[in-house]
Amino acid sequence: MKINYxxxxxxxxxxxFLSFIFWAYVIKEGNEEIESNINTSKFxxxxxxxxxxxxxxxxxxxxxxxxxxxxxxxxxKYDTVVLIGPDHFLSAKQKIxxxxxxxxxxxxxxxxxxxxxxxxxxxxxxxxxxxxFEKEHSIFNLxxxxxxxxxEAKFIPIIISPDTRPEEAEELAIALQDSLDSNNTxxxxxxxxxxYQPALVADFHDERSNAIISNFDxxxxxxxxxxxPPSIYALLSYLSLVESQNSKLISHTNSGIMMGExxxxxxxxxxxSFSKGVLNKDKFVNFLFFGDMMLDRDIExxxxxxxxxxxxxxxxxxxxxxxxxxxxxxxNLEGVFANDGRYYPPEKEIxxxxxxxxxKDLAEYNFNFLNLANNHTEDQSRKGFDESxxxxxxxxxxxxxxLGKWEKECGVKVIEIDGLIISMVSIxxxxxxxxxxEILEExxxxxxxxxxxxxxxxxxxxxxxxxxxxxxxxxxxxxDSGVDLIIGHHPHVVQELEIYNNKPIFYSLGNFIFxxxxxxxxxxxxxxxxxxxxxxxxxxFPFKSSLGAVxxxxxxxxxxxxxxxxxxxxxxxxxxxxxxxxxxVLKVGSAY
Numbered sequence: 039m040k041i042n043y044x045x046x047x048x049x050x051x052x053x054x055f056l057s058f059i060f061w062a063y064v065i066k067e068g069n070e071e072i073e074s075n076i077n078t079s080k081f082x083x084x085x086x087x088x089x090x091x092x093x094x095x096x097x098x099x100x101x102x103x104x105x106x107x108x109x110x111x112x113x114x115k116y117d118t119v120v121l122i123g124p125d126h127f128l129s130a131k132q133k134i135x136x137x138x139x140x141x142x143x144x145x146x147x148x149x150x151x152x153x154x155x156x157x158x159x160x161x162x163x164x165x166x167x168x169x170x171f172e173k174e175h176s177i178f179n180l181x182x183x184x185x186x187x188x189x190e191a192k193f194i195p196i197i198i199s200p201d202t203r204p205e206e207a208e209e210l211a212i213a214l215q216d217s218l219d220s221n222n223t224x225x226x227x228x229x230x231x232x233x234y235q236p237a238l239v240a241d242f243h244d245e246r247s248n249a250i251i252s253n254f255d256x257x258x259x260x261x262x263x264x265x266x267p268p269s270i271y272a273l274l275s276y277l278s279l280v281e282s283q284n285s286k287l288i289s290h291t292n293s294g295i296m297m298g299e300x301x302x303x304x305x306x307x308x309x310x311s312f313s314k315g316v317l318n319k320d321k322f323v324n325f326l327f328f329g330d331m332m333l334d335r336d337i338e339x340x341x342x343x344x345x346x347x348x349x350x351x352x353x354x355x356x357x358x359x360x361x362x363x364x365x366x367x368x369x370n371l372e373g374v375f376a377n378d379g380r381y382y383p384p385e386k387e388i389x390x391x392x393x394x395x396x397x398k399d400l401a402e403y404n405f406n407f408l409n410l411a412n413n414h415t416e417d418q419s420r421k422g423f424d425e426s427x428x429x430x431x432x433x434x435x436x437x438x439x440x441l442g443k444w445e446k447e448c449g450v451k452v453i454e455i456d457g458l459i460i461s462m463v464s465i466x467x468x469x470x471x472x473x474x475x476e477i478l479e480e481x482x483x484x485x486x487x488x489x490x491x492x493x494x495x496x497x498x499x500x501x502x503x504x505x506x507x508x509x510x511x512x513x514x515x516x517x518d519s520g521v522d523l524i525i526g527h528h529p530h531v532v533q534e535l536e537i538y539n540n541k542p543i544f545y546s547l548g549n550f551i552f553x554x555x556x557x558x559x560x561x562x563x564x565x566x567x568x569x570x571x572x573x574x575x576x577x578x579f580p581f582k583s584s585l586g587a588v589x590x591x592x593x594x595x596x597x598x599x600x601x602x603x604x605x606x607x608x609x610x611x612x613x614x615x616x617x618x619x620x621x622x623v624l625k626v627g628s629a630y
Contacts, residue, residue, distance in 0.1 A: 087313035088114060090220060090282045091273060093251065095307035096123060096176040096228045099296060103289045104180070107309050108187040116224045118151050119184050120194045120214060122273060123176025123228035124266030132165040133202040134210055137195050139168055141178075145185040151192035154217040158194075161213045163206055170197055176228040176266075188224075202268040204260065211275035220280035227273040230265050231306040232363065234356040236590065237294035238620050240306045242324070242567045242577045243363035244290070249322035249571060251310060252285045254278060255456060263363030277312050284315025301592040303356070321458045324569045325492075326361075328369040329527045329547030332414075333392040334379075336553035340586045346399035349551055352589035353581060354403060360590075361403045364567075365455055366436075368407040369550050370494065370527040372414045374426035382418045389417050397433040409494040410439025411449065411464035412528065438464035438494070444473050446480055452488070458570065461488040463521070467497035467512070474512065478519045485520025490570055493521050498529045498546055503559065504606065505533050505545035513543045523568065531559045532580075535617070536608040540624055542576060551586060562591075562599065578603070578620040596620075 094107055125135075136155055141148040158164050171177055177195045184193065198207065214225065231247055232240035243263040250258045254274050260267045277283060288311055294304035333341070340348055354360050361367060373390025376382065381391050408430065415423060423441045430437050440448040444465060451462045461484045465477060485491050493516055498509050505513075505526075513524055517538050524543040526533065530552065533545035548563035555561065561584070567577035580591045580599040591599055597618075604617035616622040 087284065087315065088221070089311045089313050090223065090280065091225045091277045091312035093227045093229055093270065093273065093308065093310040094180070095230045095305075095309070096179045097230050097293070097305050097307055098179055099293050099305075100291050100307040103291055103307060103309055104183060106289070107311075108183045110311075111224070112187055114188075114224075115222065116188050116191045117222040118154065118192045118194060118218055118224075119188055120196065120218075120223065120225040121177060121180060121184065121228055122196045122198060122226065122269045123174065123180075124269055125170070125197050125199045126174060126176060126265070128199070129173075130167055130170055130197060130199050132163065132167065133199045133206060134162065134164040135167040135170055135197045136164050137168055137171045138166055139171075141171070141181050141185075141193060141195070143182045143185040145182060146189065148181050148185045148193045151194050154214075155194055157217045158210070158213045161216070162209050164196070164210065164213075167197075171195055180226075180228055191224075196272075198266060198268045198272065200266065200268065204256070204268075204271055207268045207272040208275045210272050211279060214276050215279045220282070225273060225276055227266070227269045229269050231308050232263050232292075232359070233265060233305055234303040234359050235263075236302070236592070237292045237300040237304050237306075238577060239360060239579065239590075240292055240294070240304050241621070242569070243359075244306050244308060245569050245575070246322065246324050246363050246365070248287055248290075248308060249320065252287065253319045253322065253456070254283055254285075254317055255322075258365075258456075261363070263359055281316070282312050282314050283317040284313045286311045286313075301590075301596065320571055321456050321489075322569070322571045323365050323455050323458050323460065324567065325366045325368060326364045327525050327544075327547065327566045327568065328367075328550035329532075329563050330372050330530060330552055331369040331550045332372040332390055332552045333396050334373060334390040336555075337551060337586050338379075338393070341396070346396060349586055350403055350588060352587055358403060361405075364404065366407050366453070367403070367405045368409065368494075368525075369405065370412060370496070371408040371410055371437075372412060372552070374415065374418050374422045375429040376418045376422035377425045377429070380418070380422065382422045384419070386417060388414075390414050391418050391422060394429040394433070397429060397435060401433060401435075406434070407436045407451075407462065409464045409496075409525075409527075410437050411444075411466040411494065412439070412496040413466065413468050415439060415441055415466065436462075438462050439466065440464075440469075442469055444470040444477055449477075450480070450484065458489045459487065460570075461491045463491065463493045465493060465495040465497075467495060474515075478515055481516060481521055482519040490523070491521045492523045492525065494525050494527070496528045497526060498533065500529055501531055501557075501559070502529055503531050503533060505536075509545055510536070513545070514538055517541045517543070522574070525566070530554060532562065532564045532603070534607045535603065537610065537613060537624070538608075542574075542622075542624065549583070551583065551588065553586060555585060563588075564603070573626055574624040576622045576624070578617065578622075 232243040247262040289309035292306040375394045379393035438451040453460045526545045529546040532548035536543040565579040569575040
């Protein structure tokens with residue numbers, strides 16, 4: 039059939055026009071029809087304390103949740119509302135900007151508190167740039183809500199650029215505290231959370247962001263996967279100064295869930311309120327684990343021809359955000375980073391050495407922990423191994439794994455973060471079979487000194503999709519000795535999950551980056567996200583590679599993988615649906 043391209047062209051233009059009209063209507067709805075659903079509260083505050091701060095989205099798909107937030111505050115008296123948002127278009131000349139022009143809304147004029155604005159300008163790096171506020175939706179999308187809810191309050195809009203340093207954001211917070219009566223001021227950060235990720239990845243990132251916010255963990259704010267860490271830093275700094283650290287996560291939504299498109303790029307929206315009170319801190323840390331990574335042979339050829347990004351850019355997504363919002367990202371390193379990627383005798387049939395320059399590339403994707411305990415650790419003998427350790431240390435990579443016999447000094451890396459003691463134990467079963475009892479005794483001792491013990495172990499039969507009896511018996515012994523999580527590798531294919539005594543055992547995560555292109559099974563892997571606080575939550579991210587380039591499985595492919603994975607896994611039947619949905623929660627003290 040002959041295609042009339044002229045008609046097709048006009049049809050595409052027509053669809054584009056309809057799309058434009060639709061989104062214009064959505065924004066108009068958010069700005070002009072705030073009263074729709076205004077009486078439908080999405081949360082109930084359990085605190086009688088006055089709300090003095092908040093984090094709210096500016097994505098108007100979440101306008102019902104925004105309505106509910108403001109509806110809960112109706113009747114409260116605030117002299118001034120401060121709204122801090124990001125510079126989305128990177129068009130500001132200054133890092134922190136404000137406005138002295140009153141803002142028109144459909145509910146009347148929102149008057150600027152010029153006295154306070156002038157004081158902020160005098161005492162911080164803040165400058166006036168009026169033109170920014172006409173197009174910055176993190177501000178203008180929310181001004182109608184503010185005027186409608188607090189008709190008598192004055193307004194201070196602030197736009198913060200992403201390169202604003204923590205000390206500059208804190209300086210702004212101090213100026214706000216000095217200039218305002220905190221008991222009659224509402225300070226809001228206009229921030230959307232995880233961007234461009236499938237809904238499950240967004241939830242994994244948001245868990246960490248929410249913990250950092252609730253804990254006022256200032257050291258980790260800038261590592262959150264949100265659209266404006268400096269805005270949140272300024273807000274939390276202010277709330278700390280006015281002793282309002284009683285936080286509540288009162289709403290969580292995600293555009294993918296709302297629109298029924300879980301595997302498409304999404305935006306998530308979390309709403310917090312803050313009132314007077316001291317900090318009630320909970321500890322939190324999260325990890326992302328990958329399986330076997332090899333950067334030699336054809337993978338090296340691909341890097342030289344296409345650049346390192348060729349391997350990970352599909353998985354990373356826009357702005358590399360898949361790899362942001364985690365404390366530790368780990369993989370099993372199948373080889374060594376000998377100087378210049380050199381090879382040392384004795385020669386082996388399968389012999390891996392990687393250029394240390396790749397460590398900087400991995401660090402760009404936030405990898406920071408590598409397991410060294412495997413059958414390729416000895417590929418370049420003692421000389422290559424020692425050079426690799428130096429190169430890892432020089433690039434600030436944490437690592438564990440011994441050359442030959444297992445020893446505590448090289449086989450255990452103790453990590454402390456957010457007050458949690460995590461012991462990472464790396465075992466190459468093929469070189470440590472005779473010393474397993476020693477390892478079990480050591481893990482039992484380590485358990486008494488750690489909050490959480492994680493084992494990376496190299497074991498099993500290559501290309502077998504089911505663990506062996508030897509693996510299972512050793513895994514149970516490790517769990518019985520105090521280990522909390524086992525991450526297995528070496529088979530180059532994904533093996534089953536077992537929940538034993540409420541502790542997860544991933545027998546093999548399969549390949550991550552490898553040039554074993556000959557089968558589907560060797561080009562499908564599993565990445566595991568682990569969040570640790572009062573409970574342990576597991577997130578399952580299956581992926582595939584094509585000639586070394588990695589990307590997440592989606593839609594039917596992902597659903598089939600998880601269904602097959604749940605069917606072969608050894609878990610309580612209550613976990614089957616959780617595995618199919620890619621998310622499991624292991625309650626501390628559970629009988630599972």
